[in-house]
Amino acid sequence: MSETAPQDLSYEEAREELIEVVRTLEQGGTTLEESLALWERGEALATACQAWLNGARQRLDDAIAKDAPSDD
Template identity: 70%
Template sequence: MAEPTTDPAGASEPEQPSYEAAREELVDVVRRLEAGGTTLEESLALWERGEHLAGTCQRWLDGARARLDEVLEQDTDA
């Protein structure tokens, strides 16, 4: 079992992929959905996976923005 890690939003959850890995997999999911040829059940599973990956990417981006804002705020306070 994978060790829990801390995601960019600070919540503890099982093995969080990196932003790059999540984005790469999301691109693949979208490509597969656009290509068609999957059953309804497979399409739904791909859609759900894509939604999860999009959320992961957004949390990474939000975390990065918060870190940048924090550094910029410290610079203006100095």
């Protein structure tokens, strides 16, 4: 698991780490404490990924609005 704060990772880095967290949790074999830490990391990574996607969506919406003909 990375020590980097989720919000400091690129979308791709956060997504890949999230996939690894999910795999580890699905495999089991971790202690309750380890599972909770993984779950919390996964939640933070999922939030970071969603923020990246929301930002990308906003940029697309802004670009579309900028290129749309004006009704003036």
